Amino acid sequence: MEHSYIPQAGQRRFDDLYLCYCGYEECRPGHSFGPAVRPNYIIHYILKGKGIYQTEKAAYELGAGQGFLIEPGSQTYYQADRDDPWTYLWVGFAGRRAAEYLSGMGLGEGRLTYHSSRGEDLKAIVEDMLKHNTYTSASQFALESALFSFFAALSEDLDVMSAAGKADGSLYVRKAVEFIQNNYYTPIRVTDIAGYVCINRSYLCTLFRKELNMSPQEYLANYRLTQAAELLLITDLSIEAVALSCGYSDPLVFSKAFKLKNGLTPSAYRREKLSRPSGRGRRNSGASASGISI
The missing domain is CATH 1.10.10.60 (Homeodomain-like)
Structure with missing residues (x-):
């Protein structure tokens, strides 16, 4: 079961960092996506279950409490485990300072996987994002606030993992x-x-x-x-x-x-x-x- 949100086209009020889309999904056994190249950043966080995340340079086995970053222009592939498929949330974003904000947390430029115990907080923020499904001025402000809240929650308790997929x-x-x-x-x-x-x-x-x-x-x-x-x-x-x-x-x-x-x-x-x-x-x-x- 998937719940997602993609903002309608319109004049964007923010340039430094802005939401492209978000959602969460209880994946079916073996469900996969890719290989694909994305035009923006996407952060996934695994709420339960496990799966694999692959880039052109490395492969990671990840489970609950861990997550992965997809960078713009990078070819990636990810798949839910066949016995214990993951449930994850995701937040897609972009902006002229997006890379800078990620770097401040230790993510990006090849540092693609992480561990965090703030899963419940992150899920609540994404659920709040999903409530703002109109492209009004009020919704844009609310979504911008929620996106920064997501970054704040993640920054408070984030351990960047090594290329082997382990913190x-x-x-x-x-x-x-x-x-x-x-x-x-x-x-x-x-x-x-x-x-x-x-x-x-x-x-x-x-x-x-x-x-x-x-x-x-x-x-x-x-x-x-x-x-x-x-x-x-x-x-x-x-x-x-x-x-x-x-x-x-x-x-x-x-x-x-x-x-x-x-x-x-x-x-x-x-x-x-x-x-x-x-x-x-x-x-x-x-x-x-x-x-x-x-």
Whole structure:
């Protein structure tokens, strides 16, 4: 099913950047377009499913959360996967400063694929564009505003991908680490982390081992236990409360993991560290575990 909009011919009010057409489509298995040459830029964003995008110089396997740019005058071909066909949106545009704006985001001149987690925002903007299906002055202003909103949303969270069709692995790892550090006290799993950065679990594990020499699960466990050790020294929280504050629902599981990492149980670790003259000072806390800031 396809929904699209192509403005009627008329006097254009804007020259720097303007909308040529837009739409979104739930593609049939194996649906393809091209080879074709376009006179303007087109940005596609994949909402779900997967497919391939080919230029004269490279081929890319892309999936949900990723997208591709078609440049004017470039021969391209793209096809939906036969088992998991993609649903995507697209925005065609042109203008004397279009290349400049794309360059500011890191796209264009051969940099043709990207990753973004702003899919819902981009879809909402395109849906808004589709509502303005008349070529009135009001619609032109509304469409121009929506086009800049599309660029703004994309610019806020865009990782340009390499010619191999994959974003720099360190970017995924940094985003995953940030997610862990902001959510370690909740019962997150590796699948949640992978979902946040829009890649599969297996690929996330590969990237973590390459960048950090450990798995995402190991990083999560180490981070939780490091925060727990800090809490043991700077608060009067019970062992159970420390466990809950660091994402462990079972104090026994927490104690075993803590001892495995530090060689001491949480209680023994607290006693030994605080008995030393140089031990960390403890901060009294009547607040709940969730109110502690690390």
